[in-house]
Amino acid sequence: MGSGREPRVAKTTPQSPVLxxxxxxxxxxxxxxxxxxxRIVGYAASRIGREAAEDLAQEVLIVLETKxxxxxxAEELAxxxxxxxxxxxxxxxxxxxxxxxxxxxxxxxxxxADPAPDPEAExxxxxxxxxxxxxxxKLSGRCRQxxxxxxxxxxxxxxxxxxxxxxxxxxxxxxxxxxxxxxxxLGGSWEAER
Amino acid sequence: MTRDEIRKxxxxxxxxxxxxxxxxALFRAALEDQEIFDALADEEALRELFSDESYRRELAAALxxxxxxxxxxxxxxxxxxxxxxxxxxxxxxxxxxxxxxRPPAYEVAMRTEPKAAVPxxxxxxxxxxxxxxxxxxxxxxxEPTRQPGEARESAAERVEAExxxxxxxxxxxxxxxAKVPPEGRPAAPALPLAPRRDMVRAGAAPALGTARRAMIAxxxxxxxxxxxxxxxxxxxxxxxxxxAPPPAVLARPAEVARLRVTVQRLRADREFEAxxxxxxxxxxEVVRLRVVAPVPGFLYVAEQTGGSGWRLIHSGRVxxxxxxxxxxxxxxxxxxEPGVCRYRVIVSEEALPLDELESGEAFEPGAAEHxxxxxxxxxxxxx
Numbered sequence: 001m002g003s004g005r006e007p008r009v010a011k012t013t014p015q016s017p018v019l020x021x022x023x024x025x026x027x028x029x030x031x032x033x034x035x036x037x038x039r040i041v042g043y044a045a046s047r048i049g050r051e052a053a054e055d056l057a058q059e060v061l062i063v064l065e066t067k068x069x070x071x072x073x074a075e076e077l078a079x080x081x082x083x084x085x086x087x088x089x090x091x092x093x094x095x096x097x098x099x100x101x102x103x104x105x106x107x108x109x110x111x112x113a114d115p116a117p118d119p120e121a122e123x124x125x126x127x128x129x130x131x132x133x134x135x136x137x138k139l140s141g142r143c144r145q146x147x148x149x150x151x152x153x154x155x156x157x158x159x160x161x162x163x164x165x166x167x168x169x170x171x172x173x174x175x176x177x178x179x180x181x182x183x184x185x186l187g188g189s190w191e192a193e194r
Numbered sequence: 195m196t197r198d199e200i201r202k203x204x205x206x207x208x209x210x211x212x213x214x215x216x217x218x219a220l221f222r223a224a225l226e227d228q229e230i231f232d233a234l235a236d237e238e239a240l241r242e243l244f245s246d247e248s249y250r251r252e253l254a255a256a257l258x259x260x261x262x263x264x265x266x267x268x269x270x271x272x273x274x275x276x277x278x279x280x281x282x283x284x285x286x287x288x289x290x291x292x293x294x295x296r297p298p299a300y301e302v303a304m305r306t307e308p309k310a311a312v313p314x315x316x317x318x319x320x321x322x323x324x325x326x327x328x329x330x331x332x333x334x335x336x337e338p339t340r341q342p343g344e345a346r347e348s349a350a351e352r353v354e355a356e357x358x359x360x361x362x363x364x365x366x367x368x369x370x371x372a373k374v375p376p377e378g379r380p381a382a383p384a385l386p387l388a389p390r391r392d393m394v395r396a397g398a399a400p401a402l403g404t405a406r407r408a409m410i411a412x413x414x415x416x417x418x419x420x421x422x423x424x425x426x427x428x429x430x431x432x433x434x435x436x437x438a439p440p441p442a443v444l445a446r447p448a449e450v451a452r453l454r455v456t457v458q459r460l461r462a463d464r465e466f467e468a469x470x471x472x473x474x475x476x477x478x479e480v481v482r483l484r485v486v487a488p489v490p491g492f493l494y495v496a497e498q499t500g501g502s503g504w505r506l507i508h509s510g511r512v513x514x515x516x517x518x519x520x521x522x523x524x525x526x527x528x529x530x531e532p533g534v535c536r537y538r539v540i541v542s543e544e545a546l547p548l549d550e551l552e553s554g555e556a557f558e559p560g561a562a563e564h565x566x567x568x569x570x571x572x573x574x575x576x577x
Contacts, residue, residue, distance in 0.1 A: 078225065150209035
C-alpha cells in the first residue's frame with residue numbers, strides 16, 4: 001500500500017503527467033486522468049484562455065495525484081476534478097484581479113496565509129446565494145416541487161413516486177425543463193459572468 | 195443511455211440526486227464528451243451553493259411556501275375592481291352634474307374650437323358691450339404676443355377667457371387675454387409630466403451603468419463633496435500627492451459620518467505607523483490601508499498604477515466604525531519602481547456587482563456610496 005500512495009505524476013513529465021488513451025472504455029486510473037486532463041484543458045481554454053488552461057489542468061492533476069492517489073474510478077475522480085478545478089479557477093481569477101500582469105509580487109505572496117475566512121469569497125458567496133434564492137423563488141408549480149424534493153435529498157426515483165410521474169424519464173424531462181427556466185431567470189449562467 | 199438522456203442527468207449532480215448508476219453514466223459520458231464535461235464543470239458553482247446544508251434547508255422551506263396560483267392572483271387582481279367601479283361611477287356622476295349645471299356661455303365656449311370660437315363669442319358679446327359704452331371685448335381676446343418662456347394657458351383658462359367675452363365682461367376677458375394661445379398652438383397639458391422613469395434609480399444604485407456615470411460626471415462639475423463625504427486629509431496624508439475626491443453635490447445629510455482612509459507604512463521594527471503628511475515613499479516600501487467605514491456595508495478597494503485602469507483588489511463586508519486593514523496581514527504589493535499608485539476606496543450599503551468592478555472598466559463610485567481616493571508617490575532615494 002505504501003507504494004500506492006506514491007504520486008504517480010512523478011513517473012511522467014510535468015507537462016503531461018499521464019498519457020491520454022484512445023476512445024472507448026477507460027481502464028485504469030491513468031487512463032481516466034489522461035482523459036480528464038484533455039477535458040479540463042478544453043474547458044479551461046474556453047473560459048480563461050489556452051495558455052492558463054494548460055497550467056490549470058496540470059495543477060488539478062497534481063492535486064489529484066498527491067492528495068487522492070487511492071481514488072481510481074472515473075465517477076469518483078471526475079467530481080473531485082470539478083471541485084479542484086473550480087477552486088483553481090477562482091484563485092486564478094482573484095489573483096489576476098488583485099495584481100497586474102506586470103507586477104511581480106502577488107498579494108498572496110507578500111502576506112502570510114490568513115486562517116480566517118476570506119471576506120471577499122464570503123461576500124461573493126453571499127451574493128451568489130441571494131441571486132439563486134431570488135431566482136428559485138420565482139419558479140412556480142411543478143418546478144418548485146421538483147427543486148424542493150431535490151433539495152430535500154430525494155433521488156429521481158423517489159421524486160417519480162412522490163409526484164406520480166409515469167416514468168423516470170418523465171422526471172428527468174421535467175427537471176431538465178425546470179432547470180432551463182431557472183437558468184433563464186439567472187441570466188443564462190449559474191454564476192455571474194466574470 | 196442516449197446523449198440527451200445523459201444531459202438530463204446534469205440536474206441531479208448539484209443537488210446530489212443521482213443514484214450510483216446515474217452518477218457513473220454521467221461522469222463516464224463527461225470524460226468522453228467535452229460538452230457534457232463543460233456543463234458539469236459549470237454545474238460545480240451550483241453544487242457548491244447546495245453543499246451548504248442550512249442554505250439547502252432554507253431554499254427548500256422557501257419553495258415549500260405555496261406561491262399563489264393563477265386563480266388566487268386573478269382574485270387578488272379583481273378584489274379592488276368593485277371599489278374602482280364605484281369610484282369611476284361617482285367620478286362620471288360628478289363630471290356629468292358639473293357639466294350640466296354650468297352656465298350656457300360656458301357651453302358655447304366648450305363647443306367651439308379655440309381658433310374660431312373666440313371671434314364668434316367676441317362678436318356676440320361685443321355689440322352688447324359697445325352699446326353700454328364699454329371697451330370692445332374683441333380687444334380683450336386678441337392674440338397676445340407671447341414672449342419666449344411665457345407660460346402657456348390651460349384649456350380651462352382659455353374657456354374662461356371665451357366665457358368672459360361672451361358674457362360681456364371685458365375686464366375678466368382682458369385678464370384672461372394674456373393667457374390665450376396663439377392660433378394653432380396646442381394647449382399645454384393640465385397635469386405636470388411625470389419624471390422619466392428611466393432617469394430615476396431607487397435607493398443605492400448597485401449598477402454602474404451609463405446613467406450612473408453620467409450622474410457622477412454631472413456631480414463632479416458641481417461644487418461640494420461627492421456622496422456628502424468629506425475625505426479626511428488623513429486619507430491622503432500618506433501620499434505626497436494626495437488627491438481628494440473631485441467635489442460634487444449629492445443628496446446626503448451633511449452630518450453623516452465620514453469614511454476614513456489612512457495610509458500606514460511599515461517601519462524598520464516591522465510595525466505599521468500612519469505615514470506622516472508629505473511623506474515620500476521609496477520604491478519597494480511596504481504600506482497598507484486602514485479604512486474606517488461610516489456605515490455598515492460592503493468595502494471595495496481598487497488600485498491604479500502606471501496609468502493603467504482601476505483594478506479591484508479587495509471586496510468584503512465592513513462594519514461601521516471598525517477599522518479594517520488592507521491587507522489584513524502584511525502589506526500591499528510593493529511598488530518596485532518610482533511612480534504613482536492610487537487607491538480608490540468605496541463603501542456601499544448595498545453589494546455592488548463584482549463582475550463590473552472586476553472588469554476594472556467602471557470602478558466609479560455611485561451617488562449613494564462613500565468613497566475616498568489615496569495617491570501615493572514613490573520616488574527613488576535622493577530625488
